[in-house]
Amino acid sequence: xxxxxxxxxxxxxxxxxxxxxxxxxxxxxxxxxxxxxxxxxxxxxxxxxxxxxxxxxxxxxxxxxxxxxxxxxxxxxxxxxxxxxxxxxxxxxxxxxxxxxxxxxxxxxxxxxxxxxxxxxxxxxxxxxxxxxxxxxxxxxxxxxxxxxxxxxxxxxxxxxxxxxxxxxxxxxxxxxxxxxxxxxxxxxxxxxxxxxxxxxxxxxxxxxxxxxxxxxxxxxxxxxxxx
Numbered sequence: 651x652x653x654x655x656x657x658x659x660x661x662x663x664x665x666x667x668x669x670x671x672x673x674x675x676x677x678x679x680x681x682x683x684x685x686x687x688x689x690x691x692x693x694x695x696x697x698x699x700x701x702x703x704x705x706x707x708x709x710x711x712x713x714x715x716x717x718x719x720x721x722x723x724x725x726x727x728x729x730x731x732x733x734x735x736x737x738x739x740x741x742x743x744x745x746x747x748x749x750x751x752x753x754x755x756x757x758x759x760x761x762x763x764x765x766x767x768x769x770x771x772x773x774x775x776x777x778x779x780x781x782x783x784x785x786x787x788x789x790x791x792x793x794x795x796x797x798x799x800x801x802x803x804x805x806x807x808x809x810x811x812x813x814x815x816x817x818x819x820x821x822x823x824x825x826x827x828x829x830x831x832x833x834x835x836x837x838x839x840x841x842x843x844x845x846x847x848x849x850x851x852x853x854x855x856x857x858x859x860x861x862x863x864x865x866x867x868x869x870x871x872x873x874x875x876x877x878x
Contacts, residue, residue, distance in 0.1 A: 652752070654756055655719075655721055655722035656683045656686075656719070656722075657682065657684055657685060657686045657688075657720070658682070658683065658684035658707060658718075658719075658720065658818075658852075659683050659684075659716075659717075659718070659719040659722075659848055660680055660681055660682040660683075660703075660706075660716065660717075660718055660719075661681060661716050661717040661719070662679045662680070662681060662715070662717070663677055663679065663702045663703075663706065663713045663715070663716035663717070663718055664677055664678060664679050664714050664715035664716050665677040665699075665702050665706065665711070665713055665714050666712060666714045668713075673716075675873050676699050676702040676873055676875050677702055677706075677713070677873050677874075678699075678872070678873040678874075679680045679715070679716060679847060679874075680703070680874060680875050681718075681875075682703075682868070682875065684850065685850075686771065686817075686848070686850055686852055687833075687844070687848045687849075688851075688865060688866060689840070689850075689851045689853075689864045689866070690840065690850075690851065690852050690853070690864055690865070690866050690867075690868060691853050691854075691855055691860070691863075691864035691866070691867045691868070692704065692810050692853065692854045692855070692867075692868050692870065693853060693854075693855060693856065693858075693861055693868070693869050693870070694869055694870030694871055694872060694876070695785070695854055695871070698832065698870035698871050698872040698873070699724045699870045699872075699873040699874070700854050701822070701853065701854065703870070704820055704822060704852065704854055705813060707716055707818075707820060707852060708737065708741055708743065708820050709725055709728075709733045709736050709737055709741070710737075711748040712725070712727065713725055713780055719788055720736065720740070721817075722737060723725035727731075732841065738763070738767060738814070739767075739814065739816075739819060740816055740817045740818060741803060741816050741817070741818050741819075742810075742811030742812055742814065742816035742818065742819045742820070742849075743819075743821075743822075743823050744804075744807055744811050744812055744820070744821040744822065744824045745807065745824075746822055746823035746824065746826040746827055746828075747786065747827065748795070748800075748803045748804055748806070748807045749807065750795045750806060750807060750810075752794065752795055752796065753794065754794065755791065755792045755793060755794055755805045756787060756790055756791050756792070756793055756794075756795075756798070756809075757775070757778050757782065757791040757796075759806055759807075759810055760777075760778040760781050760782060760806065760810045760813050761774045761775070761778045761813075762810065763810060763813055763814050764777060764778065764814065767814065772784050776814055777813055778791075778809070779791060780813075781809040781810070781812055782806070782809045782812040783844075784809065784812065785805040785806070785808050785809045785834060785839060786805065786807050787802060787806060787809065790802060790806075792828035796849075799832070800827055800828050800829075800832060801828055801832035801835055801836065804825075804827075804828065804832075804836050805836070805839070806826060807838070807853040808824075808836070808839060808843075809819060810861075812843060812849070816849065817849070817850060818849070818850045818851070818852065819840070819843070819849055819850070819851045819852070820852050820853075821840065821851060821852070821853040821854070822853075822854050823854055823855060823856070824836055824840070824853065824855075825837065825855070825857065825860050826855075826856075833857070833860060837860055838863070840853070840863070841863050844865075851864075870873055
């Protein structure tokens with residue numbers, strides 16, 4: 651990773667769908683820099699462009715115009731295998747709905763990204779138990795999601811996202827399905843990983859009190875950055 655380049659840089663990034671009079675702009679040419687080690691909250695009403703921005707950062711979508719640079723590399727120049735490698739080795743994803751496999755244990759859920767990396771069984775188990783320990787769920791390693799509370803399930807999801815030691819965590823409404831006490835626990839956990847391990851976190855949220863845990867808040871409106 652480069653020391654002198656921003657981790658994330660958008661240069662006049664546009665995203666549109668359709669053609670001619672039917673063209674709809676999700677992003678209208680935004681410029682954005684996110685440095686290594688930042689914790690950024692992204693806010694805005696539905697349809698404002700924040701989810702499109704997150705999909706581009708996560709290399710799940712590509713800009714229609716402009717450039718997205720990851721650590722100085724133009725992501726638009728990467729082929730499908732290179733994009734998959736970027737997601738697999740540098741990014742961790744946390745979702746509102748947890749996205750855990752229902753019939754497998756917490757340990758097995760955390761192991762999944764390591765399976766995709768081709769990590770051997772013994773090393774997978776070691777790394778996954780360490781990740782569960784970091785989120786305070788080591789003693790629940792052999793519980794299935796149905797045996798866990800919503801907050802515990804999200805902790806398993808966070809363990810799964812950090813087990814590969816990613817550079818960035820992309821969190822999409824990570825507290826959307828949780829009550830306030832559990833939401834605060836999850837935010838404190840993310841804040842801890844950001845401060846102690848230097849993981850860059852980009853989080854979409856509709857909740858002002860959760861956004862306050864971030865070091866910077868970016869507001870989207872009508873496909874543009876409204877305020878930083």
